[in-house]
Amino acid sequence: MSDLRIAVLGVGLMGADHVARITSRISGARVAVVNDYVAEKAEQVAVGIPGCRAIADPLDAIADPDVDAVVLATPGPTHEKQLLACLEHRKPVLCEKPLTTDVDTSLEVVRREAELGTRLIQVGFMRRFDDEYAGLKALLDGGELGSPLVLHCVHRNPAVPDHFDSVMTVRDSLVHEVDVTRFLFGEEITSIQIVTPTTNPAAREGLFDPQIAIMRTAGGKHVDVELFVTTGVAYEVRTELVAEKGSAMIGLDVGLVRKSAPGTWGGTITPSFKERFGRAYDTEIQRWVDAVQSGGTTGIYTDGPTAWDGYAATAVCEAGVQALQSGQPVAVDMVDRASIPGA
Amino acid sequence: MSDLRIAVLGVGLMGADHVARITSRISGARVAVVNDYVAEKAEQVAVGIPGCRAIADPLDAIADPDVDAVVLATPGPTHEKQLLACLEHRKPVLCEKPLTTDVDTSLEVVRREAELGTRLIQVGFMRRFDDEYAGLKALLDGGELGSPLVLHCVHRNPAVPDHFDSVMTVRDSLVHEVDVTRFLFGEEITSIQIVTPTTNPAAREGLFDPQIAIMRTAGGKHVDVELFVTTGVAYEVRTELVAEKGSAMIGLDVGLVRKSAPGTWGGTITPSFKERFGRAYDTEIQRWVDAVQSGGTTGIYTDGPTAWDGYAATAVCEAGVQALQSGQPVAVDMVDRASIPGA
Amino acid sequence: MSDLRIAVLGVGLMGADHVARITSRISGARVAVVNDYVAEKAEQVAVGIPGCRAIADPLDAIADPDVDAVVLATPGPTHEKQLLACLEHRKPVLCEKPLTTDVDTSLEVVRREAELGTRLIQVGFMRRFDDEYAGLKALLDGGELGSPLVLHCVHRNPAVPDHFDSVMTVRDSLVHEVDVTRFLFGEEITSIQIVTPTTNPAAREGLFDPQIAIMRTAGGKHVDVELFVTTGVAYEVRTELVAEKGSAMIGLDVGLVRKSAPGTWGGTITPSFKERFGRAYDTEIQRWVDAVQSGGTTGIYTDGPTAWDGYAATAVCEAGVQALQSGQPVAVDMVDRASIPGA
Amino acid sequence: MSDLRIAVLGVGLMGADHVARITSRISGARVAVVNDYVAEKAEQVAVGIPGCRAIADPLDAIADPDVDAVVLATPGPTHEKQLLACLEHRKPVLCEKPLTTDVDTSLEVVRREAELGTRLIQVGFMRRFDDEYAGLKALLDGGELGSPLVLHCVHRNPAVPDHFDSVMTVRDSLVHEVDVTRFLFGEEITSIQIVTPTTNPAAREGLFDPQIAIMRTAGGKHVDVELFVTTGVAYEVRTELVAEKGSAMIGLDVGLVRKSAPGTWGGTITPSFKERFGRAYDTEIQRWVDAVQSGGTTGIYTDGPTAWDGYAATAVCEAGVQALQSGQPVAVDMVDRASIPGA
Incomplete structure (x- = not known):
């Protein structure tokens, strides 16, 4: 399945955060278009993301055929118009709160989506x-x-x-x-x-x-x-x-x-390592992927445990197994790390 | 930047978990190849992932030109040979612990990587x-x-x-x-x-x-x-x-x-909403992307807050602003949801 | 200083609790008189306390020359009359809440005490x-x-x-x-x-x-x-x-x-053993006093640590001192307890 | 039952603490005799406690016919001799740890008490x-x-x-x-x-x-x-x-x-007010007794809630009952405290 092409409208504090999120931590999506009422800000953001364009008019961004879905992080007063455009173009939209700034326009948006008979709008109540x-x-x-x-x-x-x-x-x-x-x-x-x-x-x-x-x-x-x-x-x-x-x-x-x-x-204790360390595994893999991506195949840098760390752990456990059998303290036998340049 | 093409070797409990992780939650990578000593298990896993193949021999998987990096979730006794193959093919590898099952082979792996002069091995100490x-x-x-x-x-x-x-x-x-x-x-x-x-x-x-x-x-x-x-x-x-x-x-x-x-x-209290709800935003966006991906543009399903939820919040806040001014209880004025079919 | 002679009026749940408290845990006071509108209940309580009498009329109890101070645990509607009697006889009184059952009588009690120019009433807000x-x-x-x-x-x-x-x-x-x-x-x-x-x-x-x-x-x-x-x-x-x-x-x-x-x-960690174990010392001494009081000087029973417990602790610490010097495990040398009948 | 007459031997940090404890917080006991190897220290302590004498020789203090029981807070090396004296005179003794300073003398104390066939020694393991x-x-x-x-x-x-x-x-x-x-x-x-x-x-x-x-x-x-x-x-x-x-x-x-x-x-939540506030009641009564004892019957000072506090609580609750019935905010009607001199 190809990545979902998202237009992020509004790249202020919240919008920029969403751009970074989609680019670095979200699977199956990428930021294809950005827009901001300060055009230069959008341009700057677009430059840093492969395959991303800035589009000056938010309604053009919504209508763009290379946009599959929209994240609205624009000021509240512009939401009504932009949401209605998303509905018109049948684009799924995640709209930061508020839906709109007053109850009448909010209700109008509800009605228009209901008339379409399809659910396209999600509001950003992240809690x-x-x-x-x-x-x-x-x-x-x-x-x-x-x-x-x-x-x-x-x-x-x-x-x-x-x-x-x-x-x-x-x-x-x-x-x-x-x-x-x-x-x-x-x-x-x-x-x-x-x-x-x-x-x-x-x-x-x-x-x-x-x-x-x-x-x-x-x-x-x-x-x-x-x-x-x-x-x-x-x-x-x-x-x-x-x-x-x-x-x-x-x-x-x-x-x-x-x-x-x-x-x-x-409270509840985590029942297994999956609940306790599930997020740690996610972080481990994401950081490793990022390190490989940025390092190429020769000479990658990782901030994770190295082969030496694996060797040291094996050496201690081997001594531990002896200690289990003898009941006595056992010295851990390891080569001097300095004797292996590059380790 | 194109997605990192990963071979996952071993799709037992741990390996299958990594396959799901890379496929659904990791940005910038995809599972391109799977392998398992039970060949059918690898085949089954491959079928469920777009663009993923099963390769019967782990060393072939490592050598495959369409594999950029390797995740080793195979039994410990096979690690030494597979790690050395990764080094030979200059493939970055994330190796589930143990590095190898005894101290001599662990040290050999350390030496061989050191001789290459490039860091390719990360051990899976996820803590x-x-x-x-x-x-x-x-x-x-x-x-x-x-x-x-x-x-x-x-x-x-x-x-x-x-x-x-x-x-x-x-x-x-x-x-x-x-x-x-x-x-x-x-x-x-x-x-x-x-x-x-x-x-x-x-x-x-x-x-x-x-x-x-x-x-x-x-x-x-x-x-x-x-x-x-x-x-x-x-x-x-x-x-x-x-x-x-x-x-x-x-x-x-x-x-x-x-x-x-x-x-x-x-302890420490989260200083801002970013620390407190940063993960919630990630989850929000990932689920929305998944929902859009699986729902298409007509009739997507989201488990998130709807336009009606946005309308209701606006209605209550509007009453709240009146209540702030009057100091008295204010009734919230909302239309009957049933009057809008589809809302 | 001789013990304060207290009359407890009302020996229901709360009053009986106060009687037990004053008798067993409070230093410098004793229950000299008890009263209850159910006369037999007061009689029963009095019998169990050395030097305690039951007095049928609460106002007589307050006026009694062998009563130094009063604890009021009677029903609220009787408080006004009893408090005014305490003021009249200049008896310090601890009155369970409420002071009285309505605001006018409460105010009257305040006025009367204020006229006396002396603080005699404490209300039982124990928090x-x-x-x-x-x-x-x-x-x-x-x-x-x-x-x-x-x-x-x-x-x-x-x-x-x-x-x-x-x-x-x-x-x-x-x-x-x-x-x-x-x-x-x-x-x-x-x-x-x-x-x-x-x-x-x-x-x-x-x-x-x-x-x-x-x-x-x-x-x-x-x-x-x-x-x-x-x-x-x-x-x-x-x-x-x-x-x-x-x-x-x-x-x-x-x-x-x-x-x-x-x-x-x-929060705060207790700075020293006094804060951490101050109450434990109180309990230790109170229980030891109670045990001695009830056991006489021949054959007292204590639920506390015995001489054997003291010996055993000394034996372990002596081995501990050797272990500190040797760094090795040291066996603890103790006689067989059964070899000392009565230990 | 008359108060247990206790001799406290040793009035250093620990012993002085026990003297204060027995005098102020323990029911049914008083410090009748104090002793210290620094005679003046014992004299000073004795002066502050009604009915308490200093005795210069610890063995005389133990033997004194007006001493019912002994608290040993002397240095460890003197314990053996003093404990044996307590046994000889059949005086119950609470001995601060250690029982004695070495295992042989500890064992001797155990034997001697066992021979008596009565339990007289408690060791101060307060935990x-x-x-x-x-x-x-x-x-x-x-x-x-x-x-x-x-x-x-x-x-x-x-x-x-x-x-x-x-x-x-x-x-x-x-x-x-x-x-x-x-x-x-x-x-x-x-x-x-x-x-x-x-x-x-x-x-x-x-x-x-x-x-x-x-x-x-x-x-x-x-x-x-x-x-x-x-x-x-x-x-x-x-x-x-x-x-x-x-x-x-x-x-x-x-x-x-x-x-x-x-x-x-x-953990466990306190099941009732007795567990939650039992100690608060003890403190309340002890402080009230102390205040009455030190203040006499005219003009006592208490740090506890006064009649005015009782009146104010009644006034608020009365308004609360109206508020319960009306559902509306109700102003609390109270007289001006300054209008009642002395309140």
Whole structure:
């Protein structure tokens, strides 16, 4: 199967990150086209990627016959037009949040996609793909905790840019917990209240921070979210689900922690080396591939364990086998590495 | 740059896992050739991968001009011959441990590669690529903990196959801690002792389990390893580094935990969304690419957030902005999803 | 100094616990008088305690010249009258919460004590004496976290008796967080809101459970409390303080955990054996005293380490000293315990 | 029952601590006699305690008819003589470790007590009375973990005095793990080996530090102990028990953590307020008793919650009950505290 040819629209912070991701870590796809409202920025990005062109007009990029799919990382106000173009050209599109900047245009996009009768739009709520959130969802869906009742969320940033205002706390930060709530509970949110306590002395004047959002779902579940974007500490995102038969928390830097009857708390140990070291194998192979690709077949450089490392391990294990038999300390017998130039 | 064409030799448990990894999650490479001493197994695997052939003889596979690099997942006793063939054909090779099964052949491989004057062999000690081990190494190299003194390791398996014997505990389990020790300390192991306490009643007769390995390095550092392969619990791999100015532990299911002056313990919070959700973005994009690839441009299926999810988030945030201004609970206004067939 | 002679009024669950506490674990005090509205219950308790009498009328007990101080563990509706009697007789009194059952009588008690010009009443908000709450208060007062902004509380019971209703959740459970808020922040609570999500299916009909209390203090601080009394899990009381320069959490079964710049989380290790084993010493001595008291001087029973345990430790350490010098395993030389009848 | 009259011999660091403990926190006992080889030190201590005398000769103190029991906190070399005197006078004695300083005299003490046919000596291995060790012992004895196999111990001090030498690491530090091993396993230690890795650069010259003790019990169980007394960090004492069906660890600053099938780790949540706040109640009452004792009946000072605190809690809960009924925020109605002088 040939690589999916993707157009990335918008190569700011988020878009550039996606370009790097698709180019270096994603299998089966490549960035074929980039676009940005600052044309030079797109040109610069394109130069660094084999087989990639910059196209000045985003709608041209979408329509381009050599583009199979689109990643939208443009500013929110341009989303509606670009999404409708993707629908028109039947191009699958991954759209960074928000879908659009207001509810009417969002609804219009929904309607137009529904009329096509095909699902082409995915919105970039990435938390659904996080191991901890996925684990929490699986735990909930497994039924072990019974009916969910309450969700406590914490969303903390160490700092925000100067232009960040109180409304952005709702639109840009809370929006993630809105999706998490809907993802976990599978029901719509029906009301919302925002409490603004005395503001952090360290916050910029005029910014309400922290804010506390209190939401209720169609099924009567309660959600509270502490939004605090000037903590000075770190990026902390925490979610505690409280349910009929127990509770579970993620984002506490210790994996998913569950509390359940009969009065125990704890987590899960990885059952096998695949779960424990699966990602390490991915990283090992990707780095080795990158090293081979960049090094050619003569004289590659790898940052991984060398033949000498393999020899040393064998030598120690051989002594270990003797030690197992004798019960006594055994000296490890190895040649001097310096005696083999190049080893 | 065109994809690296890899030959995977041996498609048992480990090799098949590498085939799937390279095919689905690794960027810039593809499996071009597979080989197994059970020829039909290789054939079956090849059929499922576009552009992949099975080659019956491993040495032919290595020599094949359409193979750029080799992954060795064959049984240990065949490694020497296959590694030397890779060297002869100047093919970069990632060799699953052990390098070879005895110290003399391992040393011969080291010598032959050294004579070539180019680094072609990487050994599959994947722990070096694990985030926690890499973090521990970085912490140590950063100098904050001062000189390392002692390493306590635990290596536990829930169970082992029937053919697993006491020597395999040393050769197949301890070998990882041997490499971890050398990786972290950057010095060779000079002696080893194995203590065999009373054996676990649940272990198969004849198997010494647990075993305690006690090692000393060239620089006089102490390493102890509990090897216990019939715990019945889970796969637990833990490493505690004790150094001059503090200690740090990984594998406790809670990330890297550090103890240091003045009497504090703890870990690090992810500084930004990139560290916290970077992997989630990778997963998001990879799944979306896979969905588009398998779905075509009409009627793709995605398991990700839909346009409706985007609309709902916008509707809640819009109500949230009103709630921020009023301080009162605000009802969320949304159309009935059922009124839009296909949404 | 002679022991403080205490009258315990009310010997139900709480009062009986206090009687046992004062009799067995508190230095410098003894229970001189007990009283209960069920006279026989008080008689039974008195019989088991040397020098303790039952007095049928609580006001007589308070007035008794051989009573130095009073512990009130009677039902709330009787508190007003009993507290006023304590004030009249100038008897220090520790009053289990609530002070009284309504705000007018509580205020009257405050006024009467204030008129006396002497502090005689302490209310039984015991959390202020808990190590974790005291530690949180000390951390906050130390200034390291800056201004406090938000308090998140969780108060969970596995189950409640059949007569427990929604109002008791507020009066009997929330009251502790009310005091914790005032204790930590040192300011009054000015408004309160209660959210009642869909009720736990496992809760008795008619009980709103969980309830979410949302409070605001005079200084504009936000407090939210999840009150959930039918979790089926355990007794969980958790408090997270969010402040200008960091946050701290207690009640997570892991001591006080702090999050602060530059992006770290963690706790404190006990600095010396006094902090680590101080309570163990207390327990050791108290149990030894109890054993001696109950055993007399001939043939005491202790559950503690015996002379043989002391001998065995000496024998192992002596071998250890040899092992330190030789570096080799040393057999421990001990006589056969059976050779010393009675050892 | 009258208070047990205790003679404390030796009022150095440890003895003075026991004097304070018995005087302030232990019920049913008082310090009647103190002794020290520095007579003035004993005199000074005696002056501060009602009814306490200093006696210059330790044997006179033991023999004194007004002494019911003895706490030995004198230097180890004097223990033998003093213990034999306690036996002669049939005085129960709590002897700080070591029992005596060599194995022959220890054995002699064991024999002499055995000949008496009564148990009078308890050795001060206080860890047996620590909640975590007791919990670990209970878990093991409960059978849930199956046969114990291995014990990993860590014993770390931030620093030691200048006179502390390598032998004291064995005699004074390791001795605790020796007793812990015997306490947990209920069997004798039969051999010991000490490994001395390269010494911590921060340690005083001549001190081997860390030391690793490797012990084996009569039943073939393995114990290893890292002894490291110049960590510069804190006092860390950790014990991990590895058994047939799971493992458990204490001393990790997070209570007892258990790992067991099917692949879970975790701890126990306090089942009720008694376990969670039992110690807080003890502290509350002890401090109140102390405050009353020191304040007399007019004008006592308490650091506990006052009548005003009780009034404020009632006022908030009353508003809370209204809020429960209305679902709306309710302002809390309280009088101005300043309007009540003395409140």
